[in-house]
Amino acid sequence: xxxxxxxxxxxxxxxxxxxxxxxxxxxxxxxxxxxxxxxxxxxxxxxxxxxxxxxxxxxxxxxxxxxxxxxxxxxxxxxxxxxxxxxxxxxxxxxxxxxxxxxxxxxxxxxxxxxxxxxxxxxxxxxxxxxxxxxxxxxxxxxxxxxxxxxxxxxxxxxxxxxxxxxxxxxxxxxxxxxxxxxxxxxxxxxxxxxxxxxx
Amino acid sequence: xxxxxxxxxxxxxxxxxxxxxxxxxxxxxxxxxxxxxxxxxxxxxxxxxxxxxxxxxxxxxxxxxxxxxxxxxxxxxxxxxxxxxxxxxxxxxxxxxxxxxxxxxxxxxxxxxxxxxxxxxxxxxxxxxxxxxxxxxxxxxxxxxxxxxxxxxxxxxxxxxxxxxxxxxxxxxxxxxxxxxxxxxxxxxxxxxxxxxxxx
DNA sequence: CCTAAATCTTTACAGTGGCAACTTACCGGC
DNA sequence: GCCGGTAAGTTGCCACTGTAAAGATTTAGG
Numbered sequence: 001x002x003x004x005x006x007x008x009x010x011x012x013x014x015x016x017x018x019x020x021x022x023x024x025x026x027x028x029x030x031x032x033x034x035x036x037x038x039x040x041x042x043x044x045x046x047x048x049x050x051x052x053x054x055x056x057x058x059x060x061x062x063x064x065x066x067x068x069x070x071x072x073x074x075x076x077x078x079x080x081x082x083x084x085x086x087x088x089x090x091x092x093x094x095x096x097x098x099x100x101x102x103x104x105x106x107x108x109x110x111x112x113x114x115x116x117x118x119x120x121x122x123x124x125x126x127x128x129x130x131x132x133x134x135x136x137x138x139x140x141x142x143x144x145x146x147x148x149x150x151x152x153x154x155x156x157x158x159x160x161x162x163x164x165x166x167x168x169x170x171x172x173x174x175x176x177x178x179x180x181x182x183x184x185x186x187x188x189x190x191x192x193x194x195x196x197x198x199x200x
Numbered sequence: 201x202x203x204x205x206x207x208x209x210x211x212x213x214x215x216x217x218x219x220x221x222x223x224x225x226x227x228x229x230x231x232x233x234x235x236x237x238x239x240x241x242x243x244x245x246x247x248x249x250x251x252x253x254x255x256x257x258x259x260x261x262x263x264x265x266x267x268x269x270x271x272x273x274x275x276x277x278x279x280x281x282x283x284x285x286x287x288x289x290x291x292x293x294x295x296x297x298x299x300x301x302x303x304x305x306x307x308x309x310x311x312x313x314x315x316x317x318x319x320x321x322x323x324x325x326x327x328x329x330x331x332x333x334x335x336x337x338x339x340x341x342x343x344x345x346x347x348x349x350x351x352x353x354x355x356x357x358x359x360x361x362x363x364x365x366x367x368x369x370x371x372x373x374x375x376x377x378x379x380x381x382x383x384x385x386x387x388x389x390x391x392x393x394x395x396x397x398x399x400x
Numbered sequence: 401c402c403t404a405a406a407t408c409t410t411t412a413c414a415g416t417g418g419c420a421a422c423t424t425a426c427c428g429g430c
Numbered sequence: 431g432c433c434g435g436t437a438a439g440t441t442g443c444c445a446c447t448g449t450a451a452a453g454a455t456t457t458a459g460g
Contacts, residue, residue, distance in 0.1 A: 025307060026305070026306075026307025026308070027228070027307070028227060028228050028307060028308060029307060104357070104358075104361050104363055105226070105361060106226075106361055106362055106363075107225060107226025107227070107228060107229065108226065108228065111366075120366070124366075124367045124368070127367075140384060140388070141372070142369070142372035142373050142384070143381075143384040143385045143387070143388055144385075144388065145369055145372065146355065146358075146364070146369055146372075146373075146381060146384075146385040147351060147385040147386065147388045147389065149354065149358065149367075149369065150350070150351050150352075150353075150354030150355045150358060150385060150386075151347060151350050151351040151354055151389075152350075152354070153350075153354040153357065153358055154349065154350030154351055154352070154353040154354030154355075154357065155346065155350045155354075157304070157353065157354065157357055158304075158346075158349065158350060158353055161304050161305060161306055162306055163304055163306075164346070166311075166320070167324045167327075167349075168324070169342070169345055169346055169349065172341070172342035172345065172346075173342050173346075181343075181346060184340060184342070184343040184346075185343045185344075185346040185347040185350060186347065186350075187343070188340070188343055188344065188347045188389060189347065189351075189388060189389055
């Protein structure tokens with residue numbers, strides 16, 4: 001179904017290109033119309049697949065949560081502990097920066113969308129089970145949950161927005177890649193040789 | 201200078217209202233034109249103070265970095281250690297959500313703007329000096345820098361975007377306020393009773 | 401073959417950002 | 431007192447964007 005009139009695979013093409021545009025110019029530079037023009041279709045063609053602009057972003061976010069859940073599941077399967085789940089989290093952000101950005105910016109999304117809700121719930125469940133795998137070593141589980149999630153989310157966000165570079169913090173690591181930075185930094189929380197005890 | 205023709209304090213009024221709009225609808229929902237209409241001026245009036253739309257966001261970010269630097273300085277002066285600097289960081293994000301959002305989203309900004317660069321540099325310097333105050337207790341200073349910054353930045357970002365609520369993580373704290381959550385979570389990294397040793 | 405559904409196009413409209421030219425008000429020097 | 435410069439604000443214009451309705455094109459299935 002690609003005949004000069006029908007594109008054939010417009011939905012996938014839009015998502016792919018949207019991700020690239022968002023990578024380069026951010027979610028606010030993303031124009032549905034210019035994107036359609038670039039793909040050689042009329043400016044309203046994407047509406048039949050996504051409804052409106054927000055629909056494209058919702059689809060990206062849903063796709064993103066699904067892949068994130070998958071990566072976290074795989075990482076847990078490898079038995080690397082929560083630190084490796086964190087590395088997987090940051091790795092996902094690095095590989096899919098546009099998806100990651102959109103996933104966590106609710107002002108871009110329709111939060112009531114059923115598919116999005118399901119995908120996010122699934123990803124969060126993986127995250128929680130990663131923390132729970134720390135077991136009895138942790139005395140304050142809510143704090144461990146927030147601490148673990150926040151530190152990797154923080155690393156991912158600061159890296160993606162270029163703030164790690166601009167602040168000079170990245171230079172301190174002398175060219176180490178992001179997963180190394182993540183291991184050394186997040187390792188201070190839940191190191192490979194066991195977490196610190198949480199003192200009263 | 202407020203005579204029915206001249207507004208009198210347009211610059212401040214624009215910044216204040218822009219912050220409120222961004223709080224409610226995000227940076228994408230922020231329209232320079234509707235904002236001007238709401239303030240009772242023509243749609244091009246703000247241009248004389250900010251140049252263009254990006255100029256408004258740059259001004260917000262600059263304002264934000266200045267206030268953040270100030271709060272970090274004050275917190276360091278109180279001698280609360282790095283954990284209290286972190287609480288101040290999250291507190292700033294909670295009090296000025298729009299500023300915080302814009303400050304760390306470079307696609308919204310002109311990163312070459314001299315005032316913005318200076319304000320950010322000043323805030324980052326405060327952050328670094330907070331980590332340095334941890335002194336010899338820390339063996340891997342780059343990692344401590346990134347870990348400390350990331351964990352509080354992560355908490356702030358996840359809280360502001362509502363993801364702490366949506367994930368159910370906030371419920372685990374049974375209504376505790378954000379500074380308490382920050383102390384308990386970030387405290388696992390650099391607790392009030394001293395940081396964990398970073399093991400080789 | 402023929403109808404229904406899916407996909408894409410055309411056309412239209414309101415809202416937005418940016419620019420140029422013009423107007424109004426104040427301010428400092430004479 | 432007034433006069434010219436400057437800051438602040440307005441009007442009108444253009445290009446671009448998102449959204450909507452209605453029509454065109456192709457495929458798929460009975």
